[in-house]
Amino acid sequence: MAPDLECVDLVKKFGDTTAVDNVSFSVPPGSFFSILGPSGCGKTTIMRMIAGFLDPTSGDIRIKGNSVLNTPPNKRPVNMVFQHLALFPMMTIAENIGYGLRRKKMPQAQIARKVDEALDRIGLPGIGRRKVNELSGGQKQRVAIARCMVLEPDVLLLDEPLGALDLKLREHMKVELKALQAAFDTTFVYITHDQSEALVMSDQIAVMNAGRFEQVGNGQDLYYRPDTPFVAGFIGDANRWTGRIERAEGKALQLRTSTGLAIRATATDALAEGDIAELFVRPEAIRLAGNSGDLGDFENRLQGTVTSILFNGAASRVLVQDEAGETLEVTLPQSGEFSSLQRGDRVHIGWGAAQASCFKGAA
CATH class of the missing domain: 3.40.50.300 (P-loop containing nucleotide triphosphate hydrolases)
Known part of the structure; x- marks a missing residue:
């Protein structure tokens, strides 16, 4: 037909x-x-x-x-x-x-x-x-x-x-x-x-x-x-970084941002050491925790400070500034230990390498 x-x-x-x-x-x-x-x-x-x-x-x-x-x-x-x-x-x-x-x-x-x-x-x-x-x-x-x-x-x-x-x-x-x-x-x-x-x-x-x-x-x-x-970047919300690939082993990558942050990721494009790349992580892929031990086996772990809480019902978000000064958007659980989260609180965040999309970027 x-x-x-x-x-x-x-x-x-x-x-x-x-x-x-x-x-x-x-x-x-x-x-x-x-x-x-x-x-x-x-x-x-x-x-x-x-x-x-x-x-x-x-x-x-x-x-x-x-x-x-x-x-x-x-x-x-x-x-x-x-x-x-x-x-x-x-x-x-x-x-x-x-x-x-x-x-x-x-x-x-x-x-x-x-x-x-x-x-x-x-x-x-x-x-x-x-x-x-x-x-x-x-x-x-x-x-x-x-x-x-x-x-x-x-x-x-x-x-x-x-x-x-x-x-x-x-x-x-x-x-x-x-x-x-x-x-x-x-x-x-x-x-x-x-x-x-x-x-x-x-x-x-x-x-x-x-x-x-x-x-x-x-x-x-x-x-x-x-x-x-x-x-x-156009579909949905995403945290976005640009950096250089400093390690590439098959599809397993490590990207270093201009602020010195090292992020483990899985290749979407064919990438090699030294390539400039763009990396995206969805806010809902990032887990918020009171301590690092609660992040399981996530390869990427950061500490940061809550700078803003954007309440919007089920889709509420937290903005967390890491130690390098970059701001990440994280989906906020609506109940449990984070229901009383406030601006200025110190938190741990993490995500898996497989949850990061990584593409070759412009030099």
Whole structure:
């Protein structure tokens, strides 16, 4: 079975600037695929090429195995939800959802049936006569998706659709969007700069940087097994050091930082003695202890002083300054001996060499 969407060697240049640099990927039928990256990385350019609003400089775009390069936007089997939704305030909800069907000259009775079915599927039955300004932000999101889905696209493109919502509603809509995607059983291609959105909703995520895909994988692959320093630093939180490899025995390494800290790690890239490297350790991989003996067999052990406690429920963190003056972020247990931890307390911290990702760095 052909992928619902396939981009092959996609390039887009604006004058001397390359916005998309030889990107290839495929999206299986019925999946939720996200393109995640910082502003200006090229993700919106890819979306606009898929929709037909921009022509690629080179490469191909295929939907269900068929190239759409010469197909105008209104003839492509895709639809798009924009960040600001673009609902028509002068129309009722039913008129908004049925707008594309009326443009296709569908009989009114059939339009009414399809609109009612769409409202049922988005969990808003019976609101067809209401106006857009009577809806909450989350309801407007669902109506915008319903307006696209009644046209039965092969692929639905979503361009940062949660960006204009407040934090509480964004958290709620992550779950809603995933449920809607499953209910419609349609391929969603979602672009965002918010890693939490991508991690929660996506079957596969492409991390994009400077026009290229750094890594494509599921959330666990990207978080626990990053392929590049950019992915390790962009996905989730991480303590980060740069230093020189002073010992390399197979994949077992020791890195010396500029402040003199020696860190044992496991190689991710091919590294040799003398190489400059970047090393990343997740805050939750670091154990906090009252004394060194409680750190088990961890190869890396430090003493430090608590400089700040960042309470945030289950994800609360402690900032610990080591003896060399570097600050580490450590996940704080919510109970037990550290529930009364205070700024200025002396603590021991440690982590295993296998929990540190180490990459070759720029000289």
